[in-house]
Amino acid sequence: MMKIVSDDELRFLRPQMNTKIPKTPETIINVYDREFWKRFWEKVNVGDGDQCWNWNASVDTNGRGRIAYNSKLVGSHRVAYTFMCGKIPEGMFVCHTCDNPLCCNPNHLFIGTHDDNMQDMVNKNRSHHNGEKSSKAKLTLEEVKDIRDMYNNGETQTKLAMKFDACQSVISRIIRNKTWIDKNYVSPKWSRNYE
Numbered sequence: 001m002m003k004i005v006s007d008d009e010l011r012f013l014r015p016q017m018n019t020k021i022p023k024t025p026e027t028i029i030n031v032y033d034r035e036f037w038k039r040f041w042e043k044v045n046v047g048d049g050d051q052c053w054n055w056n057a058s059v060d061t062n063g064r065g066r067i068a069y070n071s072k073l074v075g076s077h078r079v080a081y082t083f084m085c086g087k088i089p090e091g092m093f094v095c096h097t098c099d100n101p102l103c104c105n106p107n108h109l110f111i112g113t114h115d116d117n118m119q120d121m122v123n124k125n126r127s128h129h130n131g132e133k134s135s136k137a138k139l140t141l142e143e144v145k146d147i148r149d150m151y152n153n154g155e156t157q158t159k160l161a162m163k164f165d166a167c168q169s170v171i172s173r174i175i176r177n178k179t180w181i182d183k184n185y186v187s188p189k190w191s192r193n194y195e
Contacts, residue, residue, distance in 0.1 A: 040067060040079055044104045052098055053080070053105040064101040080104035081111075093117045099124060122181055139164060144180045151175050152188070 043057040043065075055065030055076040065076030081094045084106035088094060095117045098108040112120070132141055139147075147160050157175065161168040173179045177187040 036069060037083065040076075040083070043067065044076070044080070047105075049105070049107055051105065052100045052103040052108065054100070055102045055104055059102070062101065065104065076104050077101075077109055080106055081109045085109075095120060099126060138166065139174075139180075141180070144174055147171060147174050148185060 043055060045054045045056055047053055057076075058066045060066050060073075066073045067076055067079060068074075069079070075094070077096065078088060078094045082088060088111065091113075092111050093114060093116070094109050095112045096103055096108055097110060098105075100108070103109075143164060147164060150160060151157065151171075157168050157171045160166075160171045164171070170179070175187060177185050
């Protein structure tokens, strides 16, 4: 059963979070649209400041919460961030520190670029498209380790590419730890000749 948010709860929700109210409502969502905010927060399980506040309504195919505003679907985490923190800079993402796509707790949200979000995903081992799990993978983890070992023992990237039936650029990205990322692998600071 969804919690009904009273006017008093809605009014005091923001100050409880110790965040600033945005000075200018230049966001896609009007921060002064009382009816929308009431409807929004009724769909969120608001808990303590350190808990996830899960979205309890419509979700997309990736499991992220969605809500309609002015006939446009908006991510519930983006709406929560806008309410508590203000405008989201153009082109920026609202990312989760908790890795829970349903979470609307602004304490768990941060602004970042697409690259920041992807790096966060890799750092937390959440990527389902890396390594052997990728449907496009032509190498195994064991082969990648062999490539790195052989390169560190003097083999050229061109010879490794021929041996493993891969492009030299793929070998280079493996050696530089740009793909098949291994936190324990120290990539060379310089690159030898390709020949």
